[in-house]
Amino acid sequence: DTAVSQTPKYLVTQMGNDKSIKCEQNLGHDTMYWYKQDSKKFLKIMFSYNNKELIINETVPNRFSPKSPDKAHLNLHINSLELGDSAVYFCASRRRGSRTDTQYFGPGTRLTVL
Amino acid sequence: QKEVEQNSGPLSVPEGAIASLNCTYSDRGSQSFFWYRQYSGKSPELIMSIYSNGDKEDGRFTAQLNKASQYVSLLIRDSQPSDSATYLCALIGGATNKLIFGTGTLLAVQP
Numbered sequence: 001d002t003a004v005s006q007t008p009k010y011l012v013t014q015m016g017n018d019k020s021i022k023c024e025q026n027l028g029h030d031t032m033y034w035y036k037q038d039s040k041k042f043l044k045i046m047f048s049y050n051n052k053e054l055i056i057n058e059t060v061p062n063r064f065s066p067k068s069p070d071k072a073h074l075n076l077h078i079n080s081l082e083l084g085d086s087a088v089y090f091c092a093s094r095r096r097g098s099r100t101d102t103q104y105f106g107p108g109t110r111l112t113v114l
Numbered sequence: 115q116k117e118v119e120q121n122s123g124p125l126s127v128p129e130g131a132i133a134s135l136n137c138t139y140s141d142r143g144s145q146s147f148f149w150y151r152q153y154s155g156k157s158p159e160l161i162m163s164i165y166s167n168g169d170k171e172d173g174r175f176t177a178q179l180n181k182a183s184q185y186v187s188l189l190i191r192d193s194q195p196s197d198s199a200t201y202l203c204a205l206i207g208g209a210t211n212k213l214i215f216g217t218g219t220l221l222a223v224q225p
Contacts, residue, residue, distance in 0.1 A: 033213075041200060043158065043215040056212060090157055103213055105157040 003027050004106035006091050012112045013081060020077045021109045023091030031055075032074040033092040033103065034066060043090070049074050078111075086113045117141060118216035120203050126222045133190040135201050135219050140184065143208020147179055149188045150202040152218065158202055162188060193223045 004025045013019055025032060033056075034046040048056035052068045063079045074091060091106040119138045127133045135149075146165055150158035162177040164170045164186070170177045176189040186205075190197055203216040 040217065041152075042217050043202065045212050045214075048212070056210070058212075102160050102163070105159070108157050 004091055004093055004104050006089075006106040006109050008109060009107065010110050010112075012114065014114055015081055015083060017081050018077070018079045019081060019111070020075055021089055021091075021111075023074045023076070023106055025072055025091075025093040025104070025106075027093055027095075027104060029093040029095045029104075030071055031094045032068065032071075033094070034074065034076050035090040035092060035105075037088045037090060037108070039087070047074075047076075081111075081113045083113050086111055116216075117207070117214050118203055118205060120201075120216035120219045122217055123220040124222050125219055126224060127193050128224050129193060129195060131193050133193045133197065133221055133223070135188040135190075135203075135221065137186045137188075137203030137216055138184055139186070139203075139205055141205070141208050142181075142184065144205040145208065146206040147177070147186045148204040148213070149175075149177060149186075150204060150215075152200045152202055154199070190221075193221075195223045195225050197221060198223045 007022045031050045033048045035043050036046055037043045046060045047066045049068045051071045065077045068074045088108045088110050090108045092103045094103045095101045117140050149162040151161050152158045162175050164177040164179045167179050174191045178187045200218040200220050202218045204213050
């Protein structure tokens, strides 16, 4: 009964490869997010989708492409992986409409690019 | 200037003491403020939210907001070793619906 789940939990890959991270939420929320947390623990928003529509894109390189097949899922595909992509990627979700609504975070995916 | 600033710490306090975590922000239009706790290797977890000036208490936690000074703080009373974690200050910017985080303060509660 996990609220926000992500797969895989760990991802180790070589530079230049393409990889995907999947996220699913069973909270019935309309809005989902991808965040990147770097080695210095700085957590920064990358994308936000509201009911399958992209609403925030934080000048992330276009090697990163989010896809939302339905409002419960938000996947992240990364092309041509670079060393600097190594980080923990968190998915989150929130009920639409209120700024007071809590964002619930998934467990994170630790990506290591060698 | 960073949008949300926190001292990275570590902040070390003895068990049973009050831990005081501070955060300043630059966007005067910000209306919603949050404190998240993140244990090492885990995801952020919301512990407090505050939207109006003054204090808000929840158990051992008290959040304080001063919009005039653009300052948010979190007090943890009777600190326990299990409170040892990174505490992330976050806000929703005035012009957007984005949650913007500070870099976090590492709290270490010594038994």
